Amino acid sequence: MISIDKSLLTDGLMKNDFFREKVLKALKKGKFSAIGAFGIFLPQNRSNLYEIIRLNELRKKPYREGSYHMIGLAGSRYEAIMMAGELWLRHNRKVG
Numbered sequence: 175m176i177s178i179d180k181s182l183l184t185d186g187l188m189k190n191d192f193f194r195e196k197v198l199k200a201l202k203k204g205k206f207s208a209i210g211a212f213g214i215f216l217p218q219n220r221s222n223l224y225e226i227i228r229l230n231e232l233r234k235k236p237y238r239e240g241s242y243h244m245i246g247l248a249g250s251r252y253e254a255i256m257m258a259g260e261l262w263l264r265h266n267r268k269v270g
Contacts, residue, residue, distance in 0.1 A: 187249025
């Protein structure tokens with residue numbers, strides 16, 4: 175199951191309203207978009223900072239059985255990595 179954060183961050187292609195809404199609408203219905211988007215999720219494992227997963231991977235059985243909270247949506251893996259770094263820096267500024 176996927177829950178989507180109310181303050182979802184987007185980057186790159188996903189800043190475009192059309193693409194973002196198309197992807198989010200498909201996710202809410204339990205379907206997956208053909209667009210190669212990546213999601214940034216809160217970690218499933220304490221040793222990870224974040225999980226970066228191609229949204230089409232969520233179709234596979236191990237992912238379908240899990241519970242994921244999406245905090246970011248990016249158009250490419252590079253954008254997702256950069257966004258995860260930005261999220262980590264924001265978090266450290268608040269904590270530190």
